[in-house]
Amino acid sequence: MALFQKISQLREFIEEVVKILYYYRGRVIFSFSGVALGILSICIIITTIDGANKKAQEIFEALGPDSIMVFGGGERQRAARIRTSSIKTGDADLIARVEGIYDIMKIYSARNVMMRYKDRNWQTQAVGSTTNYFESFSWGFQAGTVFTEDEYDRAEAVCIIGAKVYEELFRGENAIGKTIVVGKLPTTVIGVLEERGGSVGGPHVDDRVIMPLTTVTSRIVNEKRYLSAVRVKTHRDLDRTIEDIRHVLRASHGLTGNLDDDFTIRSSKDILAFVTVISGSLLLFLGTASIVALVVSGFVLANLFYLTIQERKKDIGIRRAYGATRKGILLSFLFESILITFIGGVAGILLSVILGSTFEKLFDIPMMFSFKVVFFALLFSFLTGVLSGLRPALKASRIEPIEAIRG
Amino acid sequence: MIDLRNIRKSYFVGDRELPILKGIDLSITKGEFVVFMGVSGSGKTTLMNIIGLLDKQTEGDYTFAGTSVDGLDDERLADMRNTYIGFVFQQFFLLPYLDAIENVLIPIVYSKKGIKHPRKKAKMLLGKFGLEQRIHNKPSQLSGGEQQRVAIARALVNDPEIILADEPTGALDSKTGGEIMDLFQMLNEEGKTIIVVTHDPKLATFGKRLVRIDDGAISEDITT
Numbered sequence: 001m002a003l004f005q006k007i008s009q010l011r012e013f014i015e016e017v018v019k020i021l022y023y024y025r026g027r028v029i030f031s032f033s034g035v036a037l038g039i040l041s042i043c044i045i046i047t048t049i050d051g052a053n054k055k056a057q058e059i060f061e062a063l064g065p066d067s068i069m070v071f072g073g074g075e076r077q078r079a080a081r082i083r084t085s086s087i088k089t090g091d092a093d094l095i096a097r098v099e100g101i102y103d104i105m106k107i108y109s110a111r112n113v114m115m116r117y118k119d120r121n122w123q124t125q126a127v128g129s130t131t132n133y134f135e136s137f138s139w140g141f142q143a144g145t146v147f148t149e150d151e152y153d154r155a156e157a158v159c160i161i162g163a164k165v166y167e168e169l170f171r172g173e174n175a176i177g178k179t180i181v182v183g184k185l186p187t188t189v190i191g192v193l194e195e196r197g198g199s200v201g202g203p204h205v206d207d208r209v210i211m212p213l214t215t216v217t218s219r220i221v222n223e224k225r226y227l228s229a230v231r232v233k234t235h236r237d238l239d240r241t242i243e244d245i246r247h248v249l250r251a252s253h254g255l256t257g258n259l260d261d262d263f264t265i266r267s268s269k270d271i272l273a274f275v276t277v278i279s280g281s282l283l284l285f286l287g288t289a290s291i292v293a294l295v296v297s298g299f300v301l302a303n304l305f306y307l308t309i310q311e312r313k314k315d316i317g318i319r320r321a322y323g324a325t326r327k328g329i330l331l332s333f334l335f336e337s338i339l340i341t342f343i344g345g346v347a348g349i350l351l352s353v354i355l356g357s358t359f360e361k362l363f364d365i366p367m368m369f370s371f372k373v374v375f376f377a378l379l380f381s382f383l384t385g386v387l388s389g390l391r392p393a394l395k396a397s398r399i400e401p402i403e404a405i406r407g
Numbered sequence: 408m409i410d411l412r413n414i415r416k417s418y419f420v421g422d423r424e425l426p427i428l429k430g431i432d433l434s435i436t437k438g439e440f441v442v443f444m445g446v447s448g449s450g451k452t453t454l455m456n457i458i459g460l461l462d463k464q465t466e467g468d469y470t471f472a473g474t475s476v477d478g479l480d481d482e483r484l485a486d487m488r489n490t491y492i493g494f495v496f497q498q499f500f501l502l503p504y505l506d507a508i509e510n511v512l513i514p515i516v517y518s519k520k521g522i523k524h525p526r527k528k529a530k531m532l533l534g535k536f537g538l539e540q541r542i543h544n545k546p547s548q549l550s551g552g553e554q555q556r557v558a559i560a561r562a563l564v565n566d567p568e569i570i571l572a573d574e575p576t577g578a579l580d581s582k583t584g585g586e587i588m589d590l591f592q593m594l595n596e597e598g599k600t601i602i603v604v605t606h607d608p609k610l611a612t613f614g615k616r617l618v619r620i621d622d623g624a625i626s627e628d629i630t631t
Contacts, residue, residue, distance in 0.1 A: 323489025
């Protein structure tokens, strides 16, 4: 740069700007905090969205990228939160025969079943399923093990309890071998699941008791005809498999022509899509908020700056008399405003690191910090500095030395 | 050094022309100590601004250090001011957020001369003017006379040929003002060209040459 002959001159220049900012700290602090807040919200948006995506990815992995769920009731009933049983036990066998399917899990969920252990009560769902339930969800055990095919076939009163249920009923005691009463059925606890945490638009995942499907349908409730859901894994293309399952079920349920499906098929892809929608609305909301914060602080900065120029006319005049060019004045004012927003940006990033962990605990939103966050935060603060500093800097550079010195 | 040929300067108010300088012919050579004397409104400050390359004449030719300055752009003019001229003003114009030595160093930031050890030099100048104890004081902690001496040190730090002072004693009492003028005399003896603009007749005796400006023209030019 032709502006500075030597590094020492550049240093002198930067030192001067820092002193100017300190001298005018009263007004600098306003624009500084505005920018810091704006950048803070930008950081939180990015980290939250990244965190949500990561979480979605984890759910996706946990469910298995190749899994498909079939529920009873069409999209409309589901939307209205009406539970309709429409998947017949025979449907599961039909689905199992669809090309590419290598794993099938049948589920019957009994809601609001009272669990009792000694004097403690806990109401939760009793999930009846097949022996592959745990492996299929890649869900590990803290203690005990899965029920056997034998126990399944004989509909024995055994159960595996989720971490939440374990906490509520046993509070750290050993649970294996103990008897809890599920509804009216005394049942032996043979396993405790690992805590998985979080929930995906439903009850807490750790809040459940899992039993053989046969036990639930014959001894807890009397339901021989229907299943709540069927979960399958395929090594074929997800969409094609879904299409085939749909075809099989429509035929089995006698649905022809324009009649709506009386069942719903979900794949792990839908969960990803769901999270994408959520992070999209988050982006829209917080994004608008942070842009507004930045624009407002940009305006404050620009106006305060504009006002100081009148006050600093002599400063400008003396510098011009002593050899500063118009360009030099322009650049130094621009540098000043960029420095304010840049420091504001750095403060915003630091704040978001501090607030981020609090946020995480408060809203159960995972956050992910990355270079991307720092990059975007600094980019936005730089842009705010340039945009709000440009007009005042142009005005300053147009001041003629004689008018500045005269008065 | 300075050569003015038929310099005219007018301001236009609407379509009325207000002539400020009405044809100035003047030459100043290296090593002179010139006092421009005139009442307020005589055009002496305008003349000084033109000489100092801060303002442009409406008509006439101005040759400065062998260069005709008429067609020069902002960058070139800024460069020439920095290289050749040190300004001193009535109101000192020290920057409030910098201490004494940092104020002295302002011209260095824009200098292309490559002055060696500018900080040492600034310190030396402040010491020469009796301000060694004041180096890190802000302007608000200095008296008027001290501020003006800091301003003169600033004018000198980049080794200019000429010192241009506009009413340098105007804001000072007569004793302090006299000390400032003594200082200019000392600098002149060291070889600097000094130009002082004033309305104060008492300062006339300090220079080697007195140029009286009346109503935009030179009415008297005496070398003593």
